[in-house]
Amino acid sequence: MAEEAEVAEYPMNVRLSGRRCLVIGGGAVAERKIAALLAAGARVTVIAPGCGPGIAAWAAAGRIELLRRTYQPGDVTESGALLVFAASGDAEANRRAAEEAERAGKLCNCADDPAAGSFSLPASVRRGGLLIAVSTGGASPSAARAIAADIAGCYGEEYAAYVAFLSELRERVLRELPDREQRTRLLKEAAADEATALAAIREGAFEAYRQTALERLARPAGRAGD
DSSP states (O other), rough: HHHHHHHHHHHHHOOTTTTTEEOOSSSSSHHHHHHHHTTTTTEEEEEEESSSSHHHHHHHHTTTTEEEEETTTTHHHSSSOSSEEOOOHHHHHHHHHHHHHHHHHHEEETTOOGGGSSSOOOOEEEEETTTEOOOOOTTTTTHHHHHOOOOOHHHHHHHHHHHHHHHHHHHHHHHHHHOHHHHHHHHHHHHHHHHHHHHHHHHOHHHHHHHHHHHHSSSSSTTTTT
């Protein structure tokens, strides 16, 4: 077990839009996980004999499938879920669900025993398309949340507009410039100009900055007539 604890976790972002996820549990912990899954566009099935008003409201609105019963062997295997969340108040049920997920080759997050599952959930800061994740490898979720809170103070809401601009610029560069060197140069220039862009957003002058940047795209260095 000591050797397993030393193996580094692999960081990645997962696109869950339209993908099935299974949540076992109907309490506050399960509700937080369901909310995040719905925000990511996942198709969520919940198994719980009882649930809070938030989960009940999602079920009534047809946003989730709610099976009002306890976990049963086979639920994980037959769920078709990409990700499984064992988040009930029953530690034994969570353990059995995690074991079934392991046998079925499914990724499982075990809320009350991270070591029993195959993945953990980091604390995070989101600003539009910018996502910053903080993990202590399960050592201290409280410390991870505190560090994320510190980071949040350094990255304000202006980063949402900034990242949206970078996404727009990248899409246009890839679509309109066939020359790879020109594409690379323009994208690097945009990233290097972060301070100017953020200042323009804070001062309410970002649209003028954006238009200037897009005009540079229309007349990149090296084109005839420059």
